[in-house]
Amino acid sequence: MQERPRRRRFRTRRPKAEPRPTSSPAPTRPGRIEPRSDRRVPIRPPQPRGDRGRRPQRSRDEIRPGTPCVILLDCREGEPDRTGAPAVFEGFFDFETGDPRRSGGGIPRLRVADERLWGFECWWRLDPGRAGLTADDREQLEASKRLLRGLLRDARRSGAFRSLPART
Secondary structure, eight states: OOOOOOOOOOOOSSOOOOOOOOSSOOOOOTTOOOOOGGGSOOOOOOOOGGGTTSOOOOOTTSOOTTOEEEEEEEOOSSSOOOTTOEEEEEEEEOTTTOOEEOGGGSEEEEEETTEEEEGGGEEEEEOTTOOOSOHHHHHHHHHHHHHHHHHHHHHHHHTSOTTSOOOO
């Protein structure tokens, strides 16, 4: 006869009930530290049943479709350079099918004039004030390029990327 595996018992999520008071207080032992009541985790007030299935409120700084953006650097080759061009954030999409996705599971897509760019084809930032490419953006872009060149140079020298040519 084959023995069935035992089922695991799951603990309940309810907090354990407080012990009932007795007529005489429990004797205290010397040297024993009393637990501090201010360290207890406060129990959440029960929520009404109707609110449990709702999505949490969206934060104000969350990116939404239609938000204005600016292209900091167009990384594509052979296409018109869209650096500094104003863009509109269209949302997060599945790369293969083009279906809309939530922010955690998709790739950002931008609309620049009459074409669409994936978020990984360019460096971009939100531009709610529609200020365009600023002098500060240019400085940060040049600093980022220098850092990336240095990282690639160090990687070539260390041999981490054998496929890259060993230029100095």
